[in-house]
Amino acid sequence: QGSTGNNARNVLGNASVREAAAMLADGKLIAFPTETVYGLGADARNTDAVAGIFAAKGRPSDNPLIVHIANRSELDAFAAEVSEADEKLMAAFWPGPLTLVLPVRAEALSPKVTAGLDTVAVRMPDHPVALELIRASGCPLAAPSANRSGRPSPTLASHVWEDLNGRIDGIVDGGPAGVGVESTVVRTNALGGATVLRPGGVSVDELIQVLDAPVNQVSADHGADLDPEAVMAEAEPMQSSPTEAGSHNAELRSELRDDVTQGGTTEEAPRSPGMKYTHYAPSGQLEIVIGSDDQVKKGIRERLAAARVRGEKTGVLVFDEHLACYEKGADVALSLGSKHDLREAASRLYAALRQFDESGTTYMLAEGCSEEGIGLAIMNRMSKAAGGRIHRV
Ligand code: TXA
Ligand code: MG
Structure with a gap:
């Protein structure tokens, strides 16, 4: 170098x-x-x-x-x-x-x-x-x-x-x-408990075990945390043209407004200032699919087929166990490792998101995971990258 x-x-x-x-x-x-x-x-x-x-x-x-x-x-x-x-x-x-x-x-x-x-x-x-x-x-x-x-x-x-x-x-x-x-x-807090302002490498269960007191957690999809102005301030068009990025952000903003009006389960919790920023929005559109294995496979396949018809360059981010299902249906298929090893998935997530940007995919689908343990942090980061677009199938 x-x-x-x-x-x-x-x-x-x-x-x-x-x-x-x-x-x-x-x-x-x-x-x-x-x-x-x-x-x-x-x-x-x-x-x-x-x-x-x-x-x-x-x-x-x-x-x-x-x-x-x-x-x-x-x-x-x-x-x-x-x-x-x-x-x-x-x-x-x-x-x-x-x-x-x-x-x-x-x-x-x-x-x-x-x-x-x-x-x-x-x-x-x-x-x-x-x-x-x-x-x-x-x-x-x-x-x-x-x-x-x-x-x-x-x-x-x-x-x-x-x-x-x-x-x-x-x-x-x-x-x-x-x-x-x-x-x-x-x-x-004064009661010996705590509020998680950003989920991460230490899980809520681990905190509860040590504190032996209630721990409030932020929800993984963070609709209410996202400030539409801030999305514009921080999200930079990396590889897309200004017009594409503009319409993508406009879309994101209108979605976020909906989320903001629906949100409010954690209204009382103190906020981590950084949580209001969309830390990362890919150049293409990312959506997350959550549900039973069979429903998720079906949901992803259908959305991929529709995206192909629209002329999108498609990507999937899924667990090893399901990778074979999409190798033909998606232009870029990336793995998070085994669905039984969420620590591995956490370690691969950001590099995979960078790979999507490099490969120029315009429409990507990610398989969601359990919010247990480090799964909460994975879903938090993924849903931020997806601008809150989550399909529960
Ligand atoms: O794992 C990490 O924490 C990494 C490595 C490099 O240590 N650092 C990291 O830093 O993620 P950053 O700046 O990307 O995220 C810091 C987060 C932001 O969400 C910020 O708003 C929050 O911590 N934060 C910092 N000071 C705070 C404060 N006084 N009150 C509440 N939140 C705060
Ligand atoms: Mg950061």
């Missing part, structure tokens, strides 16, 4: 951890592997560096960042208050894919990290390279996922390269990220 020279900034492939840590301490932007997805790191105390993250990603400045630490003791420098429930969760899940939202000591971090909120999101990643990088840099690292806004989160260094080449100072390549979907974002 080398710089394409389209920007003054030079991306180093495979930067060594020591070199990368020194660059971070110097206010530079470095992408690095975590156990969930690749992050784009900067010193969370350095406002210029943090502003650089928002600029490189094209991220709206009202969407706050997660701060990554390597030792529990680093938390006290910038968290104003840590409850007993927070302590329990840290003891059980750190290092690991759990982010806690805590009251912040305002002066300790750049205000850009928290987007002006009085809370900060923190996690300790379970990845040796990430931990070594944080320790060697001596900085708390603000790090959102290392994708351009509107693209799937990166699970490989090459995904970071595709999106941010020429916009950041380095990438540390640690091979494939493990979990494949982002961390679970949680806010604990």
Whole structure:
């Protein structure tokens, strides 16, 4: 890998951890592997560096960042208050894919990290390279996922390269990220329970087990979370022509309005600012089909046949057990692995969505899965990518 020279900034492939840590301490932007997805790191105390993250990603400045630490003791420098429930969760899940939202000591971090909120999101990643990088840099690292806004989160260094080449100072390549979907974002409450603001690598059942108190969860299809204005602000036409993207977004907006008027089961729950953005909308139209195996197969086959008649370039994203059914009916057939291994499905999801964009499919169908365990995070990300288009057959 080398710089394409389209920007003054030079991306180093495979930067060594020591070199990368020194660059971070110097206010530079470095992408690095975590156990969930690749992050784009900067010193969370350095406002210029943090502003650089928002600029490189094209991220709206009202969407706050997660701060990554390597030792529990680093938390006290910038968290104003840590409850007993927070302590329990840290003891059980750190290092690991759990982010806690805590009251912040305002002066300790750049205000850009928290987007002006009085809370900060923190996690300790379970990845040796990430931990070594944080320790060697001596900085708390603000790090959102290392994708351009509107693209799937990166699970490989090459995904970071595709999106941010020429916009950041380095990438540390640690091979494939493990979990494949982002961390679970949680806010604990005075009753010792918690609200899940974003489902992720730690499941609701695991949280309940540790807290031994009620845990509210956001529903997977998030109709009510999506702000139609924000869809326009963040979704970027990647490969489609402006007119196609415009009509796609207009359609999405009218669907979302419907959802918003129907929504409301989680009206009381605190919100994660990021949840109002459609993080990723493929260039083509994605729809999800959920139901019994036979009904799903039939539903997908019928929709594929109709799409063929319309002249669409079609794609399916299904489990291994059913892949053979569609190999003739779809132009691009991708697998999430066995339907009995949702951890595997989570690790493959984002790369598959990137593959659809690369292959230029215009109409894609994905098989839904159970919302048990990590299935909740999979369905949450899939339904966001589908703009809430879910067929229950
Ligand atoms: O697994 C992950 O969490 C990855 C890796 C790189 O650590 N990071 C990640 O960051 O997914 P990002 O920026 O893509 O998502 C951060 C989420 C957003 O939904 C944001 O709104 C929410 O965390 N968040 C950040 N600070 C918050 C706060 N103070 N209160 C509520 N939500 C917050
Ligand atoms: Mg992200």
